Amino acid sequence: MSFRLSFARRALFAGAVLLSLAARAAEPLTLEEAQRLAVTRSQQVVANEATAAGARRLAQAAGQLPDPVLKVGIDNLPVSGPDRFSLTRDFMTMRRIGIMQELPGADKRRLRAQRAAQDALRLQAERDLLVVNARRDSALAWLDRRYALAQRDVLLRQADEARLQVEAAEASYRGARGSQADVFAARTAVSLIEDKLNQVDTQARNAALMLARWLGADAQRLPSGSVPWQSTELDKGFTIEHLEDHPALAVAAAQLQAAQLDVALAQAGKRPDWTVEATYSQRGPAYSNMVSVGVSVPLQLDRANRQDQEVGARQAELDAALARYEDLLRSEEAEVSVMLSDWRNGKTRVDRFGASLLPLAQQRTSAALAAYRGGKGELAAVLAARREELELQMQALTVELDTARAWARLNFLTAGHAMATGNGSQP
Numbered sequence: 495m496s497f498r499l500s501f502a503r504r505a506l507f508a509g510a511v512l513l514s515l516a517a518r519a520a521e522p523l524t525l526e527e528a529q530r531l532a533v534t535r536s537q538q539v540v541a542n543e544a545t546a547a548g549a550r551r552l553a554q555a556a557g558q559l560p561d562p563v564l565k566v567g568i569d570n571l572p573v574s575g576p577d578r579f580s581l582t583r584d585f586m587t588m589r590r591i592g593i594m595q596e597l598p599g600a601d602k603r604r605l606r607a608q609r610a611a612q613d614a615l616r617l618q619a620e621r622d623l624l625v626v627n628a629r630r631d632s633a634l635a636w637l638d639r640r641y642a643l644a645q646r647d648v649l650l651r652q653a654d655e656a657r658l659q660v661e662a663a664e665a666s667y668r669g670a671r672g673s674q675a676d677v678f679a680a681r682t683a684v685s686l687i688e689d690k691l692n693q694v695d696t697q698a699r700n701a702a703l704m705l706a707r708w709l710g711a712d713a714q715r716l717p718s719g720s721v722p723w724q725s726t727e728l729d730k731g732f733t734i735e736h737l738e739d740h741p742a743l744a745v746a747a748a749q750l751q752a753a754q755l756d757v758a759l760a761q762a763g764k765r766p767d768w769t770v771e772a773t774y775s776q777r778g779p780a781y782s783n784m785v786s787v788g789v790s791v792p793l794q795l796d797r798a799n800r801q802d803q804e805v806g807a808r809q810a811e812l813d814a815a816l817a818r819y820e821d822l823l824r825s826e827e828a829e830v831s832v833m834l835s836d837w838r839n840g841k842t843r844v845d846r847f848g849a850s851l852l853p854l855a856q857q858r859t860s861a862a863l864a865a866y867r868g869g870k871g872e873l874a875a876v877l878a879a880r881r882e883e884l885e886l887q888m889q890a891l892t893v894e895l896d897t898a899r900a901w902a903r904l905n906f907l908t909a910g911h912a913m914a915t916g917n918g919s920q921p
Contacts, residue, residue, distance in 0.1 A: 522718030525636050532632035532708035539624050546617035553614055557607030563594040565773065582778030592773030592786070602762045609755040616748035623741035626906055632708040633902040639701035640717040641895040645694045645888055649687055652884050656684045659880075663873055676873040683877050687884070723894075723901035724841065728834055737826050739908045746819040753812040760808040764801045766792040830907070833900050840897025847890040855883040
């Protein structure tokens with residue numbers, strides 16, 4: 495009996511889990527949730543955060559003095575004669591213990607700590623860049639799937655109408671009111687729509703696969719919710735200041751600052767580090783013990799070919815970092831300007847499709863269908879009108895998708911950019 499109860503409990507639990515998963519899969523997936531899941535599940539972000547935590551610890555250690563060195567040894571141990579291997583009988587034999595400490599300058603230790611801290615800041619900027627990429631790429635995949643499914647709905651409606659047109663053409667042919675060519679033309683229209691359906695299904699499936707790279711199983715949930723692609727803060731006036739928080743530029747700026755610190759460290763290397771040392775030496779009981787104190791200073795006798803060359807190399811690296819930063823700044827400025835132009839042009843085209851092109855295509859189809867039903871037109875004209883209307887509907891969704899993609903690239907330039915709400919569009 496207990497076994498049956500245990501089995502029943504496990505079965506009930508498994509059923510509850512399956513029901514929970516099914517309910518989860520049935521929930522719609524909004525753009526905001528897709529982006530949130532993409533960031534929280536990104537292993538690149540997790541790895542970067544761990545590396546940054548390690549860099550912050552290294553920054554704390556870099557500013558400390560080096561560990562002191564304990565020195566233990568035996569000096570002048572005889573290895574021959576009557577006193578060989580004796581530690582006490584020869585007056586020169588000493589058992590020695592001492593300590594040695596390297597003393598780099600305070601400025602040099604401060605610069606080393608700043609250099610290590612700069613690595614942590616660079617990693618933080620790289621983390622922000624990973625977040626931006628995750629939000630942007632997941633948004634693009636979500637949009638691709640959303641609009642592919644919208645195109646699929648259009649094609650399914652057109653396919654139903656086309657099949658009805660096939661039935662009408664066949665009935666007309668049987669009643670000697672139409673030609674067999676009309677039947678073949680109607681069937682061809684259905685086949686063309688089915689072919690487009692296959693293409694759109696592939697696009698939707700590929701978009702889901704790209705989305706699964708960020709979301710896992712949640713990528714199979716149906717996208718839902720409006721997308722405010724019709725507005726962006728950059729439309730109010732784009733300036734170079736908008737790029738100051740761009741994570742790619744923040745990474746380049748951190749590398750530039752690190753190069754500046756490398757130059758300062760190389761210049762500080764011209765000042766040699768001192769080393770102090772103290773030793774206590776014990777001899778045999780018949781002799782006095784001794785204390786030794788010393789200071790070591792490297793002699794930079796060939797500074798022109800060593801230290802000066804290192805400073806020159808670091809300065810060249812700084813010049814390269816500065817050039818890369820300025821080039822990236824110009825590149826990002828041009829890229830954002832192009833995306834902004836594409837977005838504005840896309841908005842104009844979407845408005846044109848909605849205001850004139852699609853209504854005119856629908857009116858032409860209605861007129862051709864009315865003429866055909868009244869015996870004053872041909873089926874070929876109806877099919878051509880429907881085909882053009884379908885192409886325009888598909889093209890309108892493609893233009894809107896391209897515009898929404900440009901909006902996504904503009905709207906998620908920085909990690910801290912909050913998604914705007916308002917004028918949304920429902921494809």
